[in-house]
Amino acid sequence: MQPLLEGRGLVKRFGQVQALRGADFTVFPGEVVALIGDNGAGKSTLTKVLAGAARPDEGGILFEGAPVTLERPTDAQRLGIETVYQDLALAPDLDGAANLFLGRELLRRGLAGRLGVLDKAAMRRRAVDAFARLGVELQDIDAPIGTLSGGQRQSVAIARAVAWADKVVFMDEPTAALGVLQRGRVLDVVRKVRDAGTSVVLISHNMPEVLSVADRVEVLRLGQRVATFTAADTSVEELVGAMTGALDEGRAA
């Protein structure tokens, strides 16, 4: 199968520190691929490079088989790639619809639109649809996001990314700050995104979570991909082994 998004031999240095040392990464269409690795393995840097938030010093990125340059996040967004940031890039005082359309506000038609008047009804309608599609239930759609639970906020953040990305959504530790129940709900949302045909790159430390939701797992260690697994055929022990280097034979890429 043709990979949807591919990083090849990516190198990224920050001064003396080499965060990526020829890292490869592959995303296939319609899958949840987990990107795992110990602290400092380069997960966040790799994500930033593939989402256009950082430029690689060496190496290339292929999108649907063709080389692309991602100078800034908007370049990636134009290709249908969005990122759900670890520290929730939401405006807590605005409601769900306003957050969903942050920076992409819909304007009314005609003169009012020329004056910059928002089409709040349309945004609200589309937000309700977008949340419903992912099974995100908000008791009060008009409540500021800051009044919601952590899980609901994370779901809104995901819905926001998915609403604009039809190809790939990167999620950096989407469940890190959540309790057990909320975690389960967010993972349901992740599955729904995949089922709707959008690929998900899940960055996570939580091995059972990775195994429960991911189709494939790619392991990063010291800035390089050291193994890839099919989630159904692997175990927590095997993943941890690949992460720490105890199991170097892996099923190397």
Added chain:
Amino acid sequence: MSLGETTTDTGPGPGDDAAATTTSTAKSAGEAASSADVKDETVTAPDPRPDLSDTARRLARRLVRTNSAWTFLVLLVLMTAFSIMKPAHFPTTFNLRNVATDAAVLLIIGVGMTYVVITAGIDLSVGSVLVFSGVVAAKTMTGISDVDAGWGPILLGLLAGLAAGAAWGALNGFLVAKAKVPALIVTLGSLGMALGLAQVMTEGQDVRGVPTRLSDTIGNGRVLGVPWLVVIALLVTVLGALALATTRFGRRTYAIGSNAEAARRAGIPVELHLIKVYALCGLLAGLAGILSLARFTTTTIGGHTNDSLGAIAAVVLGGTSLFGGVGTIVGTLIGVFIPAILQNGFIILGVQPYWQSVAVGGVLIAAVYADQLRRRATQRA
């Protein structure tokens, strides 16, 4: 590397403190359970109600959430009390017209200040910018003509004053947004600079000889019994409120104040927007300077030292949060009139009007305390 990885969740907002974030894990299990209960309720409850009551409920919910509903109540109580105590003096057209005229200049500054405070900023310089703009306008008018000047020189003077105000605002915005100097410091600096330059230009003497055509119309004239000053101030208030509540500009103003980083990541040109907001605030200070000039036919250089603080107090009284992201122009309107009505009522009652400062100070602290409580109650970890 680990640049991104070591930075743990700091919560979405500038108002969220670290303590709240660390407790999130501990209480999230119970929280999740309770939110599940609530959710089940909403799922099982049949909702055959027509749209009308639905919007009504939404409106009611929004009303309770806004602080301005409560401050409006305070204003109503004050006005009712003064009306009962002095029925022959307080609720008269003459008296209320005077109160409104006195409040007009502060209201216009307050509209601009509301935008700035919603971005989590502050503008201490508006009082000085008001004076500076008034001086520029007066100098322009008296420079090219005299007391009997026609509308041409007057218009030029007005434009010069507005431009001067907008320029100071843009400079403030540039220093805040691009140079990243804290707004408090930037505007404290321009507070001194604008007033100082105004005094340099006039050698400390108020400019007199403002065209009578200006003072007879805008300054002291009326339309349908309503002073021009009040008409202009209300027009600015309505336009400002509409722009804030219904336009993309307003929405982005809230977004930046709520979480500037989120706005930046969403592709909103945050720096440019901040410059525009501060320029708007300066422009309105310029307008206020012109109105003050028209009313008093002189520049009143020494008379505006408290205007900035008065405007900030009005904005905060009106429920706009100093943490940004929350606020309304209607609230500011109420916040301008609470001190104005208090002062007026005290004078009519024969109470020393200085008590007004004491009362407003207390109310102000109470308002901010209420805002803190509200934020703590609604912003979960």
